[in-house]
Amino acid sequence: MTKTTCMTTTPDRGAETGVVAYLLTAAAVVLLMMVFGLLMRLEQAQLIEMGPQPFYKLMTLHGAGMVGIAGIAGAAVMWHFLRQYVALSTGILFANLALFLAGVVMILTSVLLGDFHGAWTFLFPLPGSSMGMWSTQAAALFMAGLLVIGVGFLLLHLDVARAIIGRYGSFARALGWPQLFGHDDGKAPPPTVVASTMVTIVNVIGLVVGASILAMMLVNLYVPAFRIDALLAKGMIYFFGHVFINATIYMAVIGVYEILPRYTQRPWKSNKVFLASWTASTLMVMFIFPHHLLMDFAFPKWMLIMGHIIGYMNTIPILLVTGYGALMLVYRSGIRWDMTARLLFVSLFGWAAGAMPAFIDGTISVNYVMHNTLWVPGHFHTYLLLGMLAMIFGFMYYLGKPAQDATDGMLDRMAFWAYTTGTLGFVLSFLYAGKESVARRYAAHLPEWVPYDQAGAAFAVLLISAALWFMLRFFGRLSLARRDHTRASLPYGVVAA
Amino acid sequence: MKGEHIMQEIAWQASLILMALVALGFAFVAINSGGRYEDYAPLQKRAYRLRLALFWGVVLVFGPTMIYTLVNLPYDAAHARGVRDARPAQVIQATGHLWYWELSETEIATGHPVEFRVTSADVNHGFGIYDTNMKLVAQVQAMPGYINTLRHTFDEAGTYKIMCLEYCGTVHHAMVAELTVAGR
Numbered sequence: 001m002t003k004t005t006c007m008t009t010t011p012d013r014g015a016e017t018g019v020v021a022y023l024l025t026a027a028a029v030v031l032l033m034m035v036f037g038l039l040m041r042l043e044q045a046q047l048i049e050m051g052p053q054p055f056y057k058l059m060t061l062h063g064a065g066m067v068g069i070a071g072i073a074g075a076a077v078m079w080h081f082l083r084q085y086v087a088l089s090t091g092i093l094f095a096n097l098a099l100f101l102a103g104v105v106m107i108l109t110s111v112l113l114g115d116f117h118g119a120w121t122f123l124f125p126l127p128g129s130s131m132g133m134w135s136t137q138a139a140a141l142f143m144a145g146l147l148v149i150g151v152g153f154l155l156l157h158l159d160v161a162r163a164i165i166g167r168y169g170s171f172a173r174a175l176g177w178p179q180l181f182g183h184d185d186g187k188a189p190p191p192t193v194v195a196s197t198m199v200t201i202v203n204v205i206g207l208v209v210g211a212s213i214l215a216m217m218l219v220n221l222y223v224p225a226f227r228i229d230a231l232l233a234k235g236m237i238y239f240f241g242h243v244f245i246n247a248t249i250y251m252a253v254i255g256v257y258e259i260l261p262r263y264t265q266r267p268w269k270s271n272k273v274f275l276a277s278w279t280a281s282t283l284m285v286m287f288i289f290p291h292h293l294l295m296d297f298a299f300p301k302w303m304l305i306m307g308h309i310i311g312y313m314n315t316i317p318i319l320l321v322t323g324y325g326a327l328m329l330v331y332r333s334g335i336r337w338d339m340t341a342r343l344l345f346v347s348l349f350g351w352a353a354g355a356m357p358a359f360i361d362g363t364i365s366v367n368y369v370m371h372n373t374l375w376v377p378g379h380f381h382t383y384l385l386l387g388m389l390a391m392i393f394g395f396m397y398y399l400g401k402p403a404q405d406a407t408d409g410m411l412d413r414m415a416f417w418a419y420t421t422g423t424l425g426f427v428l429s430f431l432y433a434g435k436e437s438v439a440r441r442y443a444a445h446l447p448e449w450v451p452y453d454q455a456g457a458a459f460a461v462l463l464i465s466a467a468l469w470f471m472l473r474f475f476g477r478l479s480l481a482r483r484d485h486t487r488a489s490l491p492y493g494v495v496a497a
Numbered sequence: 498m499k500g501e502h503i504m505q506e507i508a509w510q511a512s513l514i515l516m517a518l519v520a521l522g523f524a525f526v527a528i529n530s531g532g533r534y535e536d537y538a539p540l541q542k543r544a545y546r547l548r549l550a551l552f553w554g555v556v557l558v559f560g561p562t563m564i565y566t567l568v569n570l571p572y573d574a575a576h577a578r579g580v581r582d583a584r585p586a587q588v589i590q591a592t593g594h595l596w597y598w599e600l601s602e603t604e605i606a607t608g609h610p611v612e613f614r615v616t617s618a619d620v621n622h623g624f625g626i627y628d629t630n631m632k633l634v635a636q637v638q639a640m641p642g643y644i645n646t647l648r649h650t651f652d653e654a655g656t657y658k659i660m661c662l663e664y665c666g667t668v669h670h671a672m673v674a675e676l677t678v679a680g681r
Contacts, residue, residue: 119664125641126620126666131595133667228589229623230641266537295623296638297572297645305567311565319550320521327526328544334533349523356515357508363566366508368632372623372662375508435509437633439625439662442670446631493533 005336012262012487015080017398018093020481022076023396025097027471029069029104030389032247034467036062038460044445045453050282053133055443056117060142063120064107067245068149070384072100073392074251075156078199080395081192081258086163092155094327099152106145114138117407119441121241122146124213124233136221143221147214151246154207160200171197175282188270191257198282199247205286206247210240223259231298238292246285249351249383252391253322256344259398260326262488264333268325277317291362295371304364311362323352339408340401341489343394343414350386350423354379357431372441374452375434382427385463386420391477393419393470400477401487404496415469422463429456502632564625568631573634586610586648592666593660595666598659598674605678607654613647615639622672623662629655634664652676 015023036058042048043055050058079093110116116138118127127139157258161171168174168189174197176188185451188194213236261268290307293299335341357379360366370376397412433452438445445453473483490496516596534540541558590601591613605611608618615624615637622639634657637647651657 055668056664056669117667121664123621126664129595129620130666182504231643234621234640249596295636296640296643298640298643299649301570301572301625304572305570308567309563312559316552316555317672320548320555323519324544324548324551327522328541331526331544332528332532332540333530335530337527345523345527349519353516353519355520357512360508360512363508363563364570366504368571368635369502369504370508371636372625373633414542429514431509435505437505437627437631439670440662441664444670448631491533492531493535 001420006225011484013080014483014485015481016083016090016093017482018090018097019080019477020085021094021097022079023392023399023474023481024060024478025101026069026073026076026392027067027396028440030073031464031468031471032064033065033069034460034464036065038457038464040451041457043443044450045457046445046450047457049456052443053091053115053117056119057111059441060117060119061107061111064142064146065104066384067120067241068104070248070388071153071244072097074248074388075153077255077392077395078160078192078196079156079250080213081254082160082163082196085190085193086160086167088163089159092159092343092386095155096152099155100149100451103145103147103149103152106141106148110138110142110145114141116142118142121237122214122217123237124217124228124230125220125298127217128224140218140221141216143214147211147218150207150211150214151286152212154204157200157203157207160196161204164197164200168193171201177279178268179270180272180275180279184272186269188275191268191270191274193253194270194275194278195250195254195257198278199250201282202243202285203247205239206243209236210244211236211347213240231296234295234296235289235299239286239289242289242292243285245380245384246414249388249391250281250285252347252395255391255395255398256322256326256348259340259394259488260329260344263333263491264329264335265491265494266329266333274321274325281314281317284310284317287323288314288362291367292369294362294364300388304377308362308364311359315359318355319352323348329376334493336489336491338401338489339397339412339416340394340487343390343397346416346420347387347394349392350390351383351388352425354381354383354387357382369437370434372439373434374430374438374440376440378427378430378434381430382423385427386423389467391399396470396474396481398487399481400474402477402480404486404489412473415466418462419466419470422459422461422466425458425459426463429459502634505632536591571637582608586612588614591615591624591639593617593619593624593661593665593672595619596661596668596672598624598661598672600659600674600676603674603676605651605676606681607678608652608681610648610650613637613649615645615647616643617641620665621663621664625660625662626676627658627660629653629657631658634661638663654678654680 043050116134164174179188218226257268288310290303291311429452436447584608592599624639625636626634628634635649637645657676659674
């Protein structure tokens with residue numbers, strides 16, 4: 001085997017205080033929300049008894065907490081790598097975190113003290129129609145909390161937009177349109193900039209739509225004469241929700257684009273196919289949202305069919321551009337399989353694998369008998385736990401890596417397999433239950449549904465234990481995470497310059 | 498297996514097969530990650546050719562599937578097999594309330610097309626019809642201010658359950674009604 005010199009010996013930059021603060025917050029909240037999720041599965045499995053109201057309160061917190069924290073964790077990855085290319089504001093980074101924490105306090109108060117349990121999706125008019133189970137003030141506090149969090153993210157994305165436009169001149173240039181639609185001179189912006197531009201475009205629009213419906217519903221809570229069309233509200237909520245949660249994956253995958261080339265010493269270039277897929281994803285992630293409304297027969301039929309079609313098309317960039325691109329990089333690369341490499345690699349599997357039951361559920365005739373069954377949490381937990389969150393854990397291991405040639409301990413490797421196995425078992429218990437028509441968001445399950453819940457709870461314990469280990473490892477390496485040093489292991493057969 | 502449950506089986510098996518294929522692709526590359534090829538360009542060229550073939554494979558398999566599954570949508574009047582039946586459909590008004598269903602009729606004959614006109618008096622609910630084996634056979638959202646028409650023909654006699662499939666608050670899981678389907 002020929003020994004070659006690696007392409008770069010530039011030290012990998014350590015994380016800014018803000019990025020570390022984001023990751024610490026994310027780890028703490030994810031862990032708490034995972035425990036809430038486990039409690040819900042244990043209740044459905046009839047292994048504990050808490051009753052419907054505590055269950056739905058936990059469900060509301062679990063949904064809002066996980067969606068919000070996925071945004072925080074994804075933003076940490078994007079911000080860390082994007083600042084190599086554009087000048088981002090540290091003040092705005094902290095402002096977003098401060099607003100996020102303020103929003104979290106408002107939501108916790110609303111749910112824990114005000115008994116709000118209208119689900120994180122706050123479908124109109126449920127927050128204002130609780131049959132006396134919670135007060136108008138509790139509903140208002142919950143929605144205002146979401147609004148505050150949304151404003152924070154909007155600020156962050158506006159700062160990213162300012163920085164990108166300041167450097168590249170326009171979103172079109174930052175998406176590489178001159179190279180996509182003209183001659184590819186090889187000077188398209190790097191993948192991190194392209195992905196950050198896409199996320200910024202869709203999230204600014206999504207957040208404005210989300211903030212609009214929240215503001216409308218807040219007015220309606222106190223001035224019922226200000227009427228809102230329930231179908232319009234649902235469309236706006238799902239537009240915002242779909243865009244926001246998907247953007248978290250598109251932010252986190254930037255870590256893969258940046259780290260995997262260092263591990264394989266092969267470039268991930270913004271070629272025409274890459275640029276086309278990100279431009280297509282920019283449009284598709286916004287126009288796919290009607291697939292959440294396939295059982296709303298009153299919605300315009302052409303939009304529902306559009307949701308069905310885009311659901312199929314949306315899998316192509318995930319599978320054949322990002323997933324396949326990673327496989328190309330790794331194949332015969334001599335990559336050293338440390339925890340970072342393992343987690344990032346498996347994260348692309350998780351994302352691609354989760355897209356399968358997702359697009360199948362977006363098929364109208366399937367949705368007809370599977371919408372709002374446990375099939376739905378089955379598919380989104382696949383690409384969020386084994387996809388997005390695995391990307392975050394991979395990023396944490398990368399930041400905390402003591403040295404280029406540092407090896408992992410036995411417990412790390414065991415935790416990796418426990419996480420992978422636990423997550424697969426956990427999501428398959430959901431998917432199988434969905435096939436068996438088990439309804440989603442039920443505090444109490446029929447006796448014949450309980451075995452799936454018990455299996456799901458067992459796998460949840462396994463994956464939470466592994467996640468806890470990943471987090472403890474990161475907490476123990478915080479000082480390393482902030483330091484500039486060469487982290488990425490070089491492939492076998494490559495020596496440092 | 499009843500014909501009505503075929504869609505769940507197809508979704509489950511297709512998902513497992515596709516997820517397994519993705520897993521195989523990743524496992525193949527992980528196993529073959531060693532033995533570094535120094536010159537990446539020829540490898541890239543071959544990989545791009547394979548990707549093009551995969552792209553057309555995906556288009557040729559999933560394109561027709563996507564179009565085929567757009568035939569006989571639940572939104573269309575022709576969806577209920579019974580429309581070929583000369584008799585007019587039995588119309589049932591269904592209204593969701595916190596936390597019960599109000600149904601204008603609960604007795605149905607097998608083989609007779611039924612048209613559920615589904616709405617809500619308060620918040621969003623989901624009108625899910627479960628058969629005697631507790632398998633979901635049809636559903637539609639129940640929305641305030643809108644009437645969603647769900648057409649279904651019941652083939653087998655028995656007691657069917659209407660369960661709420663859109664989260665609606667504290668007693669959501671217990672919002673159940675029954676339909677009695679009797680032979681003609």
